[in-house]
Amino acid sequence: MAIQRGALPDDLAEALLALDDPEIAFLINRDDRVSPAIRARIANDPALREATRQNARDSIAKEWFLSLDELERLTDSAGPEAWRQLVGDPDPKVRLAVAKAWFDAPPDDIRRILLTDPDPSVRAAACQRPPPPPSDLHASLIGHPATRASVAEYISLTEELAAELAADNDEEVRLAVARNPHLPGSVRDRLAASNDPIVWAGLILNQTTPESLRARLNADLDELHEQREQSEEVEIARLMALVIRDEDVQWLAELPLHARMKYLDSPYAGFRRTLARHGNDLPAEAIAKLQRDPDLMVRETMARRPDAPAELLERIVREHGDNPKYRPKLVDHPNFPKTAFATFANSPEPRLRALACRDPQLPALVVARLSGDTDAFVRRSTTGHPNLPIEDLMRLLDDEDLDIVEAAAASAALPLNLMHQLVNRATVS
Numbered sequence: 001m002a003i004q005r006g007a008l009p010d011d012l013a014e015a016l017l018a019l020d021d022p023e024i025a026f027l028i029n030r031d032d033r034v035s036p037a038i039r040a041r042i043a044n045d046p047a048l049r050e051a052t053r054q055n056a057r058d059s060i061a062k063e064w065f066l067s068l069d070e071l072e073r074l075t076d077s078a079g080p081e082a083w084r085q086l087v088g089d090p091d092p093k094v095r096l097a098v099a100k101a102w103f104d105a106p107p108d109d110i111r112r113i114l115l116t117d118p119d120p121s122v123r124a125a126a127c128q129r130p131p132p133p134p135s136d137l138h139a140s141l142i143g144h145p146a147t148r149a150s151v152a153e154y155i156s157l158t159e160e161l162a163a164e165l166a167a168d169n170d171e172e173v174r175l176a177v178a179r180n181p182h183l184p185g186s187v188r189d190r191l192a193a194s195n196d197p198i199v200w201a202g203l204i205l206n207q208t209t210p211e212s213l214r215a216r217l218n219a220d221l222d223e224l225h226e227q228r229e230q231s232e233e234v235e236i237a238r239l240m241a242l243v244i245r246d247e248d249v250q251w252l253a254e255l256p257l258h259a260r261m262k263y264l265d266s267p268y269a270g271f272r273r274t275l276a277r278h279g280n281d282l283p284a285e286a287i288a289k290l291q292r293d294p295d296l297m298v299r300e301t302m303a304r305r306p307d308a309p310a311e312l313l314e315r316i317v318r319e320h321g322d323n324p325k326y327r328p329k330l331v332d333h334p335n336f337p338k339t340a341f342a343t344f345a346n347s348p349e350p351r352l353r354a355l356a357c358r359d360p361q362l363p364a365l366v367v368a369r370l371s372g373d374t375d376a377f378v379r380r381s382t383t384g385h386p387n388l389p390i391e392d393l394m395r396l397l398d399d400e401d402l403d404i405v406e407a408a409a410a411s412a413a414l415p416l417n418l419m420h421q422l423v424n425r426a427t428v429s
Contacts, residue, residue, distance in 0.1 A: 002027040013038045022051030030069065049073075060097050068101045083110050092119040099125035112137075120146035127151065145170065152176035162187040171198050178202025181251070188213075197221055197233065201240035204268070207251040218244075218268065245269045245297070253278035261286065269295040276301040296320055303330055310337040318344075321351050331358045342366070350375035357381040368392045376401045383407040390415065397422075 002016055002024045013034045016024050025048045028034050042048045052073050059066055072082040074094065086098045087110055099114045099122050106114070106129075114126035115133050123141065127133060127150035133141060138155050141147040142165075149172035152165050157177070162184050165177040177183065178191050179202040188206075191199045192213060200217045203209050209217075221244075225237035247270040252263060260279075263271045264286055275282070276290045276298050291302045291312050300323060303312050313336045322329045330336060341359035344352040345366050353370060354377050356362060364387040371382040371392040380403060382388050383396055388411075396408035408414075409422060 007032065008034050008038075010035055010038055017042070017048065022048075022055055026052045026055035026070075029073070060091075060093050063093070063096075065100060066097055068098070071097055071101055080107060080110070083107075084113075087113045087117075092117075092122060095119065095122045096125055100128075102126075102129050105129060105131060115141070120144055123147050124150065149173045149176045153179050155180070155182075157182045157184065157187075159184050159186065163190075166191050166199075171196075174199050175202040179206050181206065181208050183208065192217060195233075197224060197237040197240045201243055204244055205247055205249060205270075215267070245273075245295075247274070248277060249274040257281050264289060269293075269298060273298050273301050276305075300326075300330075303333070306334075308333060308335055310335050313337070314340045317355065318352065322355060329358075331355055345370060350378050353378045354381040357385050360386055362387060364389055371396060376404060380404045380407050383411055386413070388413065394418070 001012075008016070008028060013028055016028060017038075025042055029039060029042050029052055031039070042052065056066060056070055056073050059070075068083070071086055071094075072078050074089075075082040075085045077085060083098065083106065087095055089095055095114070095117055096119070099117075102111075105111060111126060112134070115123055115137055117123050117126070123144070124146040127141065127147050132154050133151070135156075138151055141151045142155055142161075148165070148168070149170060152173050153176040155161075157165075157180060162177060162180075162182075165173055166187050168174055168177075174191075174196065175198050178188075178199045183191075183206065188203065188209070192203055194200075200221050204214050204217050204221070221237055221241055224234060225241045227234050245268075249271055252260060252271060252274045260275055261283075263275055266272055266275075272290065272293060272295065275286075276293075279286070279290070282290075287302070287307075290298055291309070293299050293302070296316075299312070299316060302308060303316050304326070313330050313333055317330050317336075318340070322331055331341075338359060338361070341356045341362060345356035345362065347353055347356075350373070353373060353375070357367065357370060357378075362385065367382050367385045367387045368389050370378055371388060372395075373379050373382075376399075379396065379399065380401070383393065383404065384407065390413065393408055393411055393413060396404055399405050399408070414422075
């Protein structure tokens with residue numbers, strides 16, 4: 001109950017705290033879970049406060065991710081004052097946890113402390129967050145293996161430094177320097193002549209790579225990753241091809257519209273996807289073209305725009321499903337046609353029948369029919385539907401699939417007396 005999402009009423013939070021379990025106090029002590037009164041109660045109770053701190057220390061020791069809010073509990077302060085205490089903590093694991101907790105740039109003084117930390121892992125974690133570190137720190141960061149790859153992508157390059165980085169034993173360093181827009185042409189040509197698909201990918205994504213060279217490297221990469229033989233080089237080439245396809249090409253996104261439009265017909269799906277993702281100012285003809293793009297991910301990106309047409313949303317879901325990796329789902333888009341759900345319910349494909357239950361207005365007779373579907377995933381999708389008849393919900397409590405039983409038991413539509421029976425039965429057993 002403590003780990004589930006959603007706000008906890010004060011009386012339930014008090015009941016959980018009364019169990020005197022320090023892990024529970026740690027889990028619920030968040031702004032989005034409990035009221036200010038409960039947070040104040042935890043803060044003013046020495047035992048609870050120490051329990052939450054101990055849980056934070058244990059999580060840090062296990063190298064689990066903690067938010068800044070959770071890390072602040074190690075101090076008696078909040079905000080910048082707490083952060084200054086944390087970045088000065090004698091335990092490098094605490095400082096590392098702080099460096100990892102930032103998703104945007106921390107205050108300049110805090111970031112500088114992290115970037116100059118005596119522990120290289122802390123400095124490396126601090127380098128992972130934009131913007132780039134101050135230029136006066138570049139020399140020290142490029143000089144250490146832990147931070148070299150993070151800085152090699154944007155540091156100003158001399159011919160000598162570029163050649164040194166291009167020959168580094170660390171593939172991440174070679175990839176980064178290949179992407180550096182300051183890469184001298186002589187070193188770029190040397191990297192292009194290598195047999196390293198990681199370096200090829202970096203050069204393909206580099207803004208300053210000549211288009212003719214970009215095309216040749218991409219053809220070489222395609223030829224390599226399409227080989228049927230199983231080798232490390234082929235596997236790396238396949239991975240790099242995915243990197244190029246999935247990359248959000250930041251330099252392209254920052255170009256003015258007229259310069260971005262030159263990439264509308266780019267042979268690289270990652271470039272077109274970046275155009276779609278950062279195209280709020282695209283003209284109508286460009287929008288229409290990207291909506292018909294041969295690459296599914298480009299079309300899905302266009303489908304997530306507020307102005308996505310109903311036809312595009314339905315076509316993608318019907319033909320390819322609703323990618324579970326992304327939120328919100330396409331069927332939850334305001335423009336998704338509600339009439340599609342009724343047709344999904346009669347589809348021969350189980351994934352579409354399951355999606356039909358995303359419509360809260362689906363008639364009870366249809367939901368009841370789907371609750372008896374031969375496919376377990378379809379049956380499970382009906383368990384939380386508001387129009388599922390009670391008798392069908394109770395039948396699902398005896399389903400052969402235990403995941404369906406659990407989902408049915410979690411339904412808020414169950415009669416209260418049946419909820420008590422289930423809890424009592426579990427307690428007795």
